[in-house]
Amino acid sequence: IASLNSLTFPRLRPAAPSAGPTSTKIPPSIPPLRGEVSAPSPTRGGLGRGAEVNFDPPLSSQPVGPTPLVSLLIPARDEAAVIGQTVTRLLAQSYAHFELIILDDHSTDATPALVRAAAAGDDRVRLLAGQPLPPGWLGKNWACQQLAQAAQGEWLIFTDADVQWEPAALSALVAELRRTEADLLTVWPSQHSHSWGERLVVPLMALAIVGYLPLLLVHHAPLAALAAANGQCLAFRRRAYLAIGGHQPVWNEVLEDVVLARTIKAAGLRLRMADGAGLIRCRMYRGWAEVRDGFAKNILAGYGGSVLFLLLATLFHWLVFVGPWLWLLAGWSLPSATVGATLWPVGPLLLIGLGLGVRLLTAAVTGQRLADGLLMPLSVLLMTRIAGQAIWWQWRYGGPRWKGRTIGRAEDWNASRGSAEEWKDGTVT
Template identity: 30%
Template structure:
């Protein structure tokens, strides 16, 4: 019985591998459209939600001010920070007039903090283009010029970009690589670039959108309690039939996603359940599926049954091949990191199980000093999903 399970699993991995190799070619780089010889003209508003980002916010703002295509305004929302984030924002605004500080002291009921901050920033923006980004992103100096050129060349309404995810430790890099590995075969992000597909994509590090289109889909007010607000924005754009493109920007955007492994475990609490549609049944299935398909085959290499050994070996080879391809496509990490695949899979299982257990016992999620009930999160997810279908 176990042998035939892994025969089927090997077939699934092979199909996913073929799909990935074909799909990854459909993801261009941010710079694929090149740069104009003449200076592009674009009225751009940058919108940043910042909460307790005192160590990163100044660098982010400096990299935006130094763009070769400078934005008209950089609206920075200090969302109830308890550190010196607000101070550094005000100091940057004193040096650079295009930086507009907005300080939030209270969170309205029925909103996630980040979503409310982005909504507030968008309501104050006057640009024809809006760029939603995070407070810890470093922009290469030509990033906005490339984005405008890409939008113009392909007549797009929306571009979202995957950044270079910096990480210090071996375990953290392995965990991020494994997360991106699962993201690639579950979400198939290249399908967002197919006008005939109903799959939308959104990466919070960089969402470049026409202001008119953003207003038409209802903005962040339509996804008040979506922990995956970036993905929801891309999905709503696709549902409204606006043209979009998902691109790689590892040479143009970078971020230290998490400073260490404990921070990653904590951060995953916010998105784990959202990524599984707030379904406990789907969550348990995911835990079991990852263990069965991506952990157990390594142990079965030592099984006394030679036929089970062989089919497990085939599964492991396919796993490594797909894992290496996704690591090369979405990160700048060394490919030998793939050797940590089984360890990264076990660490991911622990992280997912921990997040689900904590969400269950708390009855919701705790994120950056605020608690959000599972009932509200699930209801908003259902509402926004129905609207985008």
């Protein structure tokens, strides 16, 4: 799979500017996308699975023509360390026909002030204040839903506050959208890692995609389970986004990006993936503590919330990436009549080579450090620690934790986000 993906994974290329549902739970009722989704009706069961979508007239008055309006949408909470640079780089894009909307999700730092300073009066930038979290919704999903309600573009591009875009990135992304005619294009940014905790764990995301998921089946097989996405960059055709109900189908999903991709495929729409190396980059976490907590937040959801599947996957990775090393080291002491002794050292060396080959090929395809791939057994040990923390959170708190709060408990989040009266205006001035 890794070898085939290395040959077929499309990469964003700089381009000159142009001339011109898998979740069956019903989310709590929320405001519809402005002017596009009808109000809930008792006969339709409310918003979510039964909402009617009206595409005429389109919300935006901008022509779809050769330079359609693109909406860049960023949810931001306590992102003072990065948001200024992110806004500055986005405003320098060579593709000029875009709007940039940042939703301040009740930050406790200088995030709003830094957005205003970076925007410097640019009328393409809008800064919104997030509304209180409805019961059951996860914070980022609710923030993205609000961003979509405010967006005017023909294409809606959700990106994170810590994702950095080169000046040609948006132009290249729009060119790829046109080339593939995708309804959802998800781009995998270059992942920049500095500390050892980052270097040993963060690249495993690429291993899961490039090493285990056949790209051709993701693009061309109708099975929704064969889908993946990266929430750091999700580019939706507006009509496709509305057709699946926006972020409503993923109102309480931790891995909302993956579920959105599956929902797109389940609806018969076109999902495409691309490598953004050299044009879009991200440093997800800073240091081992952030890596540990960030991956522990998501890992159980990656296995359908099943502790059993997570344990089996952990055992599999021990057998593939750690077991052969233990066999190699202990082989000299095995009784001579055993199979392990008979195959030693050729057997463990072959298995070590296979495991390292997959890891190194993934690193080469995604532009990671090859030397870090040699330490894959240490990566598995760290992931085992992360899996243990995720299981502990599930047992102790009933779900994953993030920034001291249990994800999915609206009262925990709203306690630090101010009252509805304080935020009723909905716009930061």
